[in-house]
Amino acid sequence: MKKVIYFGYSEKMIKYLLECEFLDLTGAVGVTGRLTEKYYELVKNKNLKYYEISKKQELSSITDNVSAMEIDFIIMYKFEFIIPESMAQKYAIYNFHGGNLRFNRGAHAVVRTILNRDTETCLSLYKLTGGIDEGLLIGEYEVLVDQEDDVPSLNAKLTEGIPYLLKRLELFLNGKLEGELILAGKYWPKISEKDIIIDLNFDTFDVIRGKILSQREFYGAICEINGRKLRVKRYSFENKKSDEKTMITDNDTVILTDASGTMILHCE
Structure with missing residues (x-):
């Protein structure tokens, strides 16, 4: 099994990672104000090492803690801060992004999908290689966007794709799947x-x-x-x-x- 830590505030991701047979979830890093009671309950009941931060600058303070956990790689989903370069250089990072890397990069991909009135989108899993929402694409879980979809309903659709993408990750790690390098996709700034x-x-x-x-x-x-x-x-x-x-x-x-x-x- 691969030993991992999760960066993000999705209780669904915590649940799916705990159920994943080839991963050993040992810890989580959450964001203050974003976490639900269910998230805290899962972390506590499964005895995960847990760290909570409220701003980007606090990430450097947990670097040593993460190193001590001897993880194989980092899983990210719904995490709003950029990982410190020292951590990014040491660990492989696999990120779940709520949009298509070719034309919907950026922090608010789900909101942007609704604003742009797109009729379809996807949850993308990729291995970070450097740039924001650029990297080695491992899989996409495509969904249709209804005319009345709002952020919660579209997020719910995308989250259902996590188990499928975790299976793609297993194939990738076992050398049975090649990724596709995606660079210079359309980047959207934060919503203003x-x-x-x-x-x-x-x-x-x-x-x-x-x-x-x-x-x-x-x-x-x-x-x-x-x-x-x-x-x-x-x-x-x-x-x-x-x-x-x-x-x-x-x-x-x-x-x-x-x-x-x-x-x-x-x-x-």
Whole structure:
């Protein structure tokens, strides 16, 4: 068995790694504020060595602890900090990325998929070789993106692919599978406010839907009404249509109508 440590805050990944027959999960590194009670319960019940950090600078403080565990490699999934170079040079790192390495690199791949209104995406497993979300691709678990998928629902779909990708990893480690080197894929910067501001004059209903769904788990998309910045997490549709695009604002509600129908934004 290969001795590994997990960097990330996914309780599902902890569960799958514990069930994996060719891996010996000995520890985990989590991020403060991201962890669920189930995560803590799994770590405690399985007697895993556990370290929790709240900022990137704290990673260097656990380097010696990781070295003492005598691991074979590191598994990463949903970990928001870059591994220190000293650790990256010493250990092979296998990362699970919630997007396609060819055209969706970056920290917020799942959110970007929803914003871009992509109809399909994948969970990618690759061995790090240097650049951000670049490396030796070992496998992809493809999923369809529904029109109403938000971040939790899309994450749930992608997470189901972990067991399949772990089997691909086993084949790779046993020399029965060759990886594909993926370099210079499309990199997207972190999501900023400008990405989630709804343009009431020019955004299509589907673009507006994407901005709201991408932020529903967080604070909501941004809608500006009469100089006020409001948040939007909810919307609804009606069949009323108009040959010309119209907009009505009523307190914290925006009603948009065009030839396809009526979209109502419920602002907060």
